[in-house]
Amino acid sequence: MPNEGSLPNTAKETSERPTPRRRIAANARYIVIAVIVLAAIVSAGRWGYWQWAHVSETDARIQANAIAISSRVSGWIVDLPIIEGDRIKRGDMLVEIDSRESRLKLNEYGARIAALAAERQQIALQIDLIDRTTSSRVQAVRSRADAARIAVVASLDQFELARADFERTRKLLAEQIVSRQRLDQVRTELSRVQERHQKAQAELAAALADVEEAEAERGEMNVLASRMDVLRHREAEIATQHDRQALDAADRTIKSPIDGVVSETFADHGEFVSPGQRLMLIHNPDLVWVEANIKETDIRHIAPGMPVNILIDAFPNQTFTGTVARIGQAATSEFALLPNPNPSGNFTKVTQRLPVRITIDEARGVLRPGMMAVVNIAIPGR
Numbered sequence: 001m002p003n004e005g006s007l008p009n010t011a012k013e014t015s016e017r018p019t020p021r022r023r024i025a026a027n028a029r030y031i032v033i034a035v036i037v038l039a040a041i042v043s044a045g046r047w048g049y050w051q052w053a054h055v056s057e058t059d060a061r062i063q064a065n066a067i068a069i070s071s072r073v074s075g076w077i078v079d080l081p082i083i084e085g086d087r088i089k090r091g092d093m094l095v096e097i098d099s100r101e102s103r104l105k106l107n108e109y110g111a112r113i114a115a116l117a118a119e120r121q122q123i124a125l126q127i128d129l130i131d132r133t134t135s136s137r138v139q140a141v142r143s144r145a146d147a148a149r150i151a152v153v154a155s156l157d158q159f160e161l162a163r164a165d166f167e168r169t170r171k172l173l174a175e176q177i178v179s180r181q182r183l184d185q186v187r188t189e190l191s192r193v194q195e196r197h198q199k200a201q202a203e204l205a206a207a208l209a210d211v212e213e214a215e216a217e218r219g220e221m222n223v224l225a226s227r228m229d230v231l232r233h234r235e236a237e238i239a240t241q242h243d244r245q246a247l248d249a250a251d252r253t254i255k256s257p258i259d260g261v262v263s264e265t266f267a268d269h270g271e272f273v274s275p276g277q278r279l280m281l282i283h284n285p286d287l288v289w290v291e292a293n294i295k296e297t298d299i300r301h302i303a304p305g306m307p308v309n310i311l312i313d314a315f316p317n318q319t320f321t322g323t324v325a326r327i328g329q330a331a332t333s334e335f336a337l338l339p340n341p342n343p344s345g346n347f348t349k350v351t352q353r354l355p356v357r358i359t360i361d362e363a364r365g366v367l368r369p370g371m372m373a374v375v376n377i378a379i380p381g382r
Contacts, residue, residue, distance in 0.1 A: 055301055055377040059353070060292035062312070062371040064283040066263055069094055071273045072251045073102075080269045088256045088282065095267070095279055099252040106249055109242035116235040123228045127221050138214040145207035152204050155197035162186075162193040260284040263369070285365045290322060292375045293332055293353035301379045302327060308358050311374040312367065321361045324377070328355035 079096035082088060169186040172178040263281040267273060290310055294302060302324055310320040331352040358375060360367065 053379055055294065055298045055379060056374065057292045057294055057298075058372075058374050060290050060310075060358075060373040060375050062288050062367045062369050062373060063291040063357075064285070064288045064369040066281045066283045066369065067257065067260075068278050069254060069256075069280045069282060070276055070278050071095070071097065071254065072275055073097060073248055074274050075099070075252060075272070077267060077269055077271050077273060080265075080267065082262050082265075082280075084262050084265055086262045088260060088262060090256055090259050092256045093253055094256055094262075094282075095254040097252040097254070097273065099249050102245060102249040102252060106242065106245045109238055109245055112238050113235055113242060116231050116238065120228055120231045120235070123224050123231070127224050127228075130217065130221050130224075134214055134218045138211070138218060141207060141210040141214050145204065145211050148200060148204035148207040151200040152197070155193065155200040158193045159190075159197040162190040166190045254279070256282065258282065258284055283369060285367070286363055288363050288367050288369065289325065289360060290358040290373050290375060292356045292358060292373075294356045296331065296352045296354060299327065299354050299356075302356060302377060306377055306380075309376040310358070310360065311376075313372040313374075314368075315366070320363075322358045322375075323361070324356060325359045326357040328357075330354070 075097040077095060078098050079093070082092075082094055088094070166183075166186045166189075169178055169183050173180060173183045260282050261284075263283050265280040267277075267279045273279065290308075304324050304326060306324045308322040308324060310322050312318065312320060331354055333352055
């Protein structure tokens with residue numbers, strides 16, 4: 001007969017023994033935990049491999065060549081047809097500065113140039129008139145002087161001959177070969193020949209004086225020509241001032257040097273601007289790039305020409321592609337406004353960063369300078 005005291009123990013053992021349903025639930029929990037752990041290990045492994053095979057950087061921004069539009073002249077802004085965000089074409093007017101005074105000076109220089117040109121034309125007409133009126137006279141007086149010179153030579157020969165005849169007749173009279181009447185005739189002839197010679201000399205002197213006077217009149221042409229050269233130099237000087245003033249007038253209409261958009265304006269209509277004052281910033285939205293600051297420990301894996309995947313924070317559902325274009329030659333800390341020379345000797349090593357420029361294959365005109373980006377560069381061979 002079985003012992004009655006053993007029945008409660010058997011019931012207790014039966015109640016504590018796990019049922020099949022409980023065993024299945026416990027196994028399911030273990031399986032779920034194992035799957036979760038395995039998934040975490042796989043994810044961590046994939047993330048670790050991805051980090052090992054890529055250079056990734058979140059400190060990246062969209063950059064563009066921002067052109068500062070400034071004024072070369074001072075004046076009041078009379079027209080400002082654009083605002084921030086406007087699209088502009090090359091040659092479009094951006095700012096117009098009051099040009100009334102500049103235009104008046106330009107007209108003044110033009111009038112002075114015209115006056116000098118008219119004066120030069122008048123002097124040229126005077127030179128032509130003097131040339132036409134004196135050229136024939138100079139030729140005539142020179143011919144008369146040549147004729148007078150020939151007459152002087154001829155009269156001199158006659159005078160020498162008459163004097164020789166007189167001397168010979170006087171000797172013959174002393175020898176009583178000729179009469180005194182003959183001597184008187186010879187003396188009279190000598191006097192007439194001498195008078196003709198003196199008259200020829202006087203006519204030659206007068207002709208030479210006329211030649212000098214005519215040549216002096218023609219010399220006035222040289223004086224007028226010198227004055228004309230002076231006027232020409234003055235005209236060139238004023239023409240230079242005119243060109244400078246024309247440049248000043250043209251600079252009062254500021255035009256866009258590129259096709260792009262207006263990033264920011266710093267002046268308003270009616271404001272007085274000074275030379276060199278910045279008026280606005282413009283950039284070409286189709287010529288943007290990504291500037292990423294890569295750690296110096298990763299820079300050895302990067303080379304120009306490597307492909308890059310770009311994620312823009314503003315467009316999380318789009319993936320952009322690009323190419324490494326240039327790697328900086330100095331760390332960004334070298335250009336800090338307050339460099340740390342560390343004179344005390346206390347040193348904390350900090351990983352430096354170098355700027356890397358990445359061109360974007362297709363910007364599509366939607367990227368704005370300053371937007372944040374994430375760049376991922378696959379390391380070759382990994």
